[in-house]
Each structure stands twice: as C-alpha cells, then as structure tokens.
Amino acid sequence: MKHRFKFVILLVLIFQGVVQAQERLIEKGNEEFESYSFSPAIDIYKRVLDKGYVSADLLKKLANSYYYNADYKEAAETYKHLVTDYSDDVSVEDYFKYAQSLKSLGDYDSSTQVMNKFIQLTKSDGRASAFNEDRDFMAEIEENSGRYNLGPFEYNSPYSDFAPSFYKEGLIFSSDRDTGNFARYRHTWNAKDFLDLYEVNADSSSIDHVKKLDENINTRYHESTSVVTKDGQTMYFTRNNSVKRKTVKDDKGIVRLKILRAVLTDEGVWGEVEELPFNSDSYSVANPALSPDEKILYFASDMPGTLGGSDLFMVTINEDRSFGTPENLGSNINTEARETFPFVTTEEILYFSSDGHPGLGGLDVFATNIKRKDFSGKVLNVGKPVNSNTDDFTFIFDEELRTGYVASNREEGMGYDDIYSFTETRPLVFDCLQKVNGTVRDKISNEVLIGATIKVIDDNNEELLSTTTDSDGNYTLELDCNKGNFVRALMEGYVPFEEYIGVSDGKPKIIDFYLERENITAGFGDDLSKLLQLSTIYFDFDKYNIRKDSEVEIEKVIAAMEKYPSLKLKVNAHTDSRGTEAYNLWLSDKRAESTVNYMIKEGISKDRLTSEGFGESELLNDCSDGVKCSAAQHDINRRSEFIIVE
Incomplete structure (x- = not known):
C-alpha cells in the first residue's frame, strides 16, 4: 500500500511537470504569435497538439497563424476543429476567417454557410452588410472575369x-x-x-x-x-x-x-x-x-x-x-x-x-x-x-x-x-455614368458662347469637375448617375445659370443653356436688332401679320425689354423698291404697327413703344426702281429696326 501511494505521488508529480512544460511551451508559442512570428508559433502549437493538449485559445491562434501564412487548407481544418468542439468560444472574426479559408479552397457552399453564421452574429459589420446586400457577387465576379x-x-x-x-x-x-x-x-x-x-x-x-x-x-x-x-x-x-x-x-x-x-x-x-x-x-x-x-x-x-x-x-x-x-x-x-x-x-x-x-x-x-x-x-x-x-x-x-x-x-x-x-482585353465597367451634353448661347441673340465654363456641383456645393465650351459652343460631361448634381454654366459678362440633375438610369441627357447678359451696352439711336444679332423678321408677301418664324426674333427683343424696364423703343419697318412708293409706305407702316401690337399683346407697355413705316425711302443698296437686282439683294432692304429712344 505504501509503495502504491508513492507511485501515485510520482505520477502526480510527473503529470504536473508535463502540464507545466506544456504551459511553458504554449506561453512561448503565444509570444511568437503576438510578435507576428507565425511560422515558429505553428511549430510550437503543433507540438502541443501532438502531445494531446488542446484548447479553444490554442486552436484560434494556430488557425490564425495558418491563415496569415496563406495556408488555407490547414487553417480551414483548424477552424473546423474550433467551431465543432468549442462553439461557445468562437468569435465573429473566427467565423469570417473560416469562411475565407473555405472559399480559398473552392468550397463556396460551405463558405456561404459559415458566412451566414458570421452575419447572424454581427449585423453592423460592413463585411456582413456587403455580403447581405441584394447583389449576386459571384455573378458580378463572373461577369468581370475573362478580361x-x-x-x-x-x-x-x-x-x-x-x-x-x-x-x-x-x-x-x-x-x-x-x-x-x-x-x-x-x-x-x-x-x-x-x-x-x-x-x-x-x-x-x-x-x-x-x-x-x-x-x-x-x-x-x-x-x-x-x-x-x-x-x-x-x-x-x-x-x-x-x-x-x-x-x-x-x-x-x-x-x-x-x-x-x-x-x-x-x-x-x-x-x-x-x-x-x-x-x-x-x-x-x-x-x-x-x-x-x-x-x-x-x-x-x-x-x-x-x-x-x-x-x-x-x-x-x-x-x-x-x-x-x-x-x-x-x-x-x-x-x-x-x-x-x-x-x-x-x-x-x-x-x-x-x-x-x-x-x-x-x-x-x-x-x-x-x-x-x-x-x-x-x-x-x-x-x-x-x-x-x-x-x-x-x-x-x-x-x-x-x-x-x-x-x-x-x-x-x-x-x-x-x-x-x-x-x-476588355475594360472594367464602373459606376453608372450619364453623358450630358449641350450648347451654351446668349439668351437674347442666340449666339453660341465659346469658352463658357460648365461646372458640376454636388449637394454640398463642392465643385466635382468642370469643362469649357468648344468653338461651336458645345460641351460634354460624364456624371455619376447614382447621385444628384447641379450643372452650372458661367461666362464673363453673363448671369450664371444652373440645372439640377437627379439620380437617373444613365440615359444621355441634353441641356442647352441660354445665358442673360449682365449689361447691354447701347445708347440713344442704336438699333437693338443689331446688338442682339436678330435674324430677318419676315412677313408673307403683301401681308403684315407676324409669321411664326419672326415671333422667335421679336421674343428676343421682348426679353431685353423685360430685363431692362426703362428701355423704350421705336419700331421702324422698311420695304424693298418693288411695288409703288405709296403702297410700300403704307405696307411698312402696317408691319411696324403689327410688330408693336404683338409686343403689347406679350406684356410690353404701349407707352414704351412707337412705330413708323419708311417704305422704300431708306434703301441700303442701289436696288431702286428700274434697277435689276436679285432676290437676295432686295432682301437686304426688307428689314425691321428697333431703335432705342430712351
């Protein structure tokens, strides 16, 4: 009995010595792990496992050491041991690395199962949110493959x-x-x-x-x-x-x-x-x-x-x-x-x-x-x-x-x-891009504005990008159609104007800008039609009613009078030499009067307008009675003037 007691004590002492040795070995392994020395840490942890000692902490560190050394096969097996036998001690990061290791081995079904467990445990993690979005990531990856x-x-x-x-x-x-x-x-x-x-x-x-x-x-x-x-x-x-x-x-x-x-x-x-x-x-x-x-x-x-x-x-x-x-x-x-x-x-x-x-x-x-x-x-x-x-x-x-x-x-x-x-062989397609293009013009004269600046401004009033119009007054932009932005046109001497483009499906959009001048330099006796570069205001032959194509030009004059309330005009109408002198005088007077009436109808006060017809009395060339001229030469004399009187 006495010898048996001594034998038991000896076994206990040996066991305690073994335990202490394993603990020292684990402590050394932990030191290597904490200092990122994963290769010696793996060697030490494996020695401890081979001797039959195992714990959740040891398995975690061994699995992580394999993971950081890109040995995903050993990492997956070790994480599996951890999840199976120590499920209460598994952290969310352990599940994530386990899922990544399985994915690296091509076991996507098992990886998805483990990732779903990861998602259950951490709703706020950005990785969980990304994985849980309504996006088929494997399909996206496949779509981007082969390039x-x-x-x-x-x-x-x-x-x-x-x-x-x-x-x-x-x-x-x-x-x-x-x-x-x-x-x-x-x-x-x-x-x-x-x-x-x-x-x-x-x-x-x-x-x-x-x-x-x-x-x-x-x-x-x-x-x-x-x-x-x-x-x-x-x-x-x-x-x-x-x-x-x-x-x-x-x-x-x-x-x-x-x-x-x-x-x-x-x-x-x-x-x-x-x-x-x-x-x-x-x-x-x-x-x-x-x-x-x-x-x-x-x-x-x-x-x-x-x-x-x-x-x-x-x-x-x-x-x-x-x-x-x-x-x-x-x-x-x-x-x-x-x-x-x-x-x-x-x-x-x-x-x-x-x-x-x-x-x-x-x-x-x-x-x-x-x-x-x-x-x-x-x-x-x-x-x-x-x-x-x-x-x-x-x-x-x-x-x-x-x-x-x-x-x-x-x-x-x-x-x-x-x-x-x-x-x-094929470029990667990024975020939804919307092509926006158009032309920038003078609002009154309709003249294209070369070198106008087009800026894209976000909701925080920060400039994202800018471009300038070309020799034809045109511009082109590419916008992120997943966001709303302001497109702003600017030109020296003009009032800036902008348009908001909201979230869209990416279809191309045309935005033409018509900028108003800050000031129009003109004085008494100037012809506003020349300042505004108006096209010819046409009337049908032998008539004095305003044609649709002429309305566009008269509207430009109306826009100028609306912008400058103190502006007063005299509308002068002229004809070519064809027809009798008396008839041309009467016709021009009626056309000038018709123009004024149109402007009054559109809201311009009649006390700001007067009219006079000059017939063929102020020809701009030699196409008088008896002189043979082409239709184009006669057209030069058929004109309207908007003379500034105040």
Missing part, C-alpha cells in the same frame, strides 16, 4: 517574387532570392529569407538582367513595395523599422513597417534616404502608391483610426516635399479585414487587394473609380484570372498599353509568390 490574358514573368525564381512597380523601361520588384542572409536573418512570419528590391530592364545596361538595388536601399531586413516618380528621381519604398542596421520593436515586440523616400544622386545611386514623418514605432505604414499628378501618396497602415487589420490612407505631398495629414479612405473602401497594396492609374482608378470585400478567396484585387477624390463609388472585383482562390496582390496597370503585372501565391507558380504579366 485579362495572363502570362508568365520570365524573371520569377523558386523563391518569393512580388510587388512589381514601373521603373523607366522596366520594373522594380521585391524578392527573397539571393539575399546572402544566413538562417538567423530569416523572417519568422513565414520562415522565409528577408526581402530586397531588384530592378530588371530599367536601362540598356540591365536588359534581361535582374539587378539588386544598392545598399542604401537594401538592408539585411525587409525592403518591398516601391513606387518611383515619373522623372525617375524619387522613390518611395517599404522597409522594416530599423536604426543603424538594427530592427526596432514596439512594446509588443513587433518590428513594424515604414515608408522611406530616396532621391537619385548625380552619381546614379539612391541617396538621401529618409523616413516619412507619419511613420511610427507603434504601427505600420507600407505599400506606397502615387496619384497621377504625384501630389498625393496612397498607402496601407494600421495606424489609429483604422477600421480593420489594415486600411488604405492618402496624404498630400506639398510643393516643398513636406506632407499633410494622413486621411482614411473611408468605410466604402476599407473594411474590418485587410485592405492593402494600392495602385492608382492615370485615369484615377484605384486598384487594391482585400480579403474583406466579397471575393474568390484569400486576398483578391479590387478596383474603384476615385476621380475627383470621390471614394464612395462601387468597389468591383476584377475577376478571374487575375483573381484566384489564393492570395492575389500588388496589381499594377499601364492604361495606355493595357498591360500590367500582378503577384499571386497560386499553386501553379514557380515559387512561394510569383509575378504574372497580363494584357487587358
């Missing part, structure tokens, strides 16, 4: 190659090939070598040759995701937070990422490497991209104000090379998950990668139109084959050539990540 011819990138290696950026006639890209680092310099996130920046085909000396950038750019830690200004003089790139070649960790032991700026020296090497002022030791700033005018820098960060794992931000680059305050691009683009790797085309289309917007699995490439810095437009998945059920990212595109590059970790690749070239 790219995907091809190889001949400079891939058996290692990790990604983050292409346009540079001179070639590319700069990131790779962990030939880093020259020993295993102790491997990155513990995925146990791969640290990344450096390389260039290829940038100039004649490097054609068909991959060349590592100089040591001012590359260190023994991570350098990746770059963008170079069009003049080739300034480069923005991402690097691990380090000082004097030593990494700097935050209070959680995490080495963050920062964006740096370098300038090309006269010797042709990159120098003056400096940190951007909004970097921080406590959060990451990475993946720079430039606007077409290079006045705005876009980037990804998890800085305060971030909605999810990482968000897209923008910051103004001032003329003195300083920076404004970073701004979040908002919840239409950013989700509670990851948005990263921005790229902006010359036509201001923002491409980025996300696992928060509905996609095919893993990170997918999405696009949205950000013209006029409007970030509220529809976000579209660019479809297959650019996107797959694995991670697809670092998309860049030359809109003039319709060619570009994208990186992916899909299985058929040569290395862990590979770059693919592509050609776009």
